[in-house]
Amino acid sequence: MAIVLGDNRYGKAENRLVRVDRDGDEHRITDLTVSVSLSGDLSDTHLTGANDKVLATDTQKNTVFAFARDGIGEIEDFGLRLARHFVGTQKSIRTARVRLEEHPWQRLTVGGKPAHHSFARAGTSTRTASVTYDGAQAWVIGGVQDLTVLNSTGSEFWGFPRDHYTTLAETKDRVLATTVSATWRFSGTEVGWAAAHGTALAALLDAFGGTHSLSLQQSLYAMGQRVLEEVPEICEVRLSLPNKHHFLVDLAPFGVDNPGEVFHAADRPYGLIEGTVLRDDAPPAGPAWS
Incomplete structure (x- = not known):
């Protein structure tokens, strides 16, 4: 050997x-x-x-x-x-x-x-x-990191498999928060970089805020899709979305109700949702992502 x-x-x-x-x-x-x-x-x-x-x-x-x-x-x-x-x-x-x-x-x-x-x-x-x-060839990837966003409603999570170890309750109304790390690959190098970045960032925010989410995966796809729709020079988007869990605090032991107003913001452990959204005719990435 x-x-x-x-x-x-x-x-x-x-x-x-x-x-x-x-x-x-x-x-x-x-x-x-x-x-x-x-x-x-x-x-x-x-x-x-x-x-x-x-x-x-x-x-x-x-x-x-x-x-x-x-x-x-x-x-x-x-x-x-x-x-x-x-x-x-x-x-x-x-x-x-x-x-x-x-x-x-x-x-x-x-x-x-x-x-x-x-x-x-x-x-x-x-x-x-x-x-x-x-x-011989150049590849350019843009992006944003540490972009923290939150929807105080308009998010659900239900219909998932249940087994002996499942304790999570289904919900039709939850806080959805994440810190976005997004990278996008450009198909060329002749691009108005500042305008492309501003449009892509606005597209991410608009899609996150405008999607009634049944899962963070659904939000991820909507965000990547919107970037591709708004910026034709971008051919591929990669997203990493940690689910920043907000758990409703039980105030009943103190004789106080909690109608969806007081939450414990947990930093870990967290669900981590990652995915790629790309055009079906995207040029090869070469060594850009390696």
Whole structure:
């Protein structure tokens, strides 16, 4: 039996990058976490320890910061620039992946007017992107994470199998809450990234709020379907939806009723619903999801 080296990659993870655009009196903040991952002709460093084909992860970090000096723009475009650079300048590197998270800030209001250079962390979710380039083709994945949503009614769960271990009661009215992690694959790289992200995010929220849900799985499909309907450049959506359970608290021992008003919000364990919604003519994903 032979032992061989399988798939491998390496890179510099979670580079924290903040750029302040100072054009004019009103400054702008771009706050990113950027992770680089490279793969290619790297067998020697694993098998013999030779490093002549290994671009140091410190160099990768420095490249991220140096490229930011020329401006960042949309995070997808910044990722494409970096990925193409690593493959185009390093003979041993065949595929580069750049993952990005954008952390939003909002301008403060001082004295009733928008401040020129004062900000507070904003938003309840994080915009994400992942760019993969193999020297010939690029794949772009956008997304959002930590998007917490809740329907206080309009959700049911009943008709499920019951066995010796089932204790859960059926319900025709429950609180449905989840923290959405969604990623979507674009069919090309010539996209208005900001507009696509905004439309996809609005589609997720609209579908979640507008679906009378008989299961979180039904909501997942409705959310993915709506994104594909609203953004033609997106060909595939992957969703991970933890069911953030809200259990009605029994107040009867205290002589108090509870007409669906007081809940215990449990953080774990939780149901985890995951799924993919895609066009039936979606182009191959290549290494985009790997």
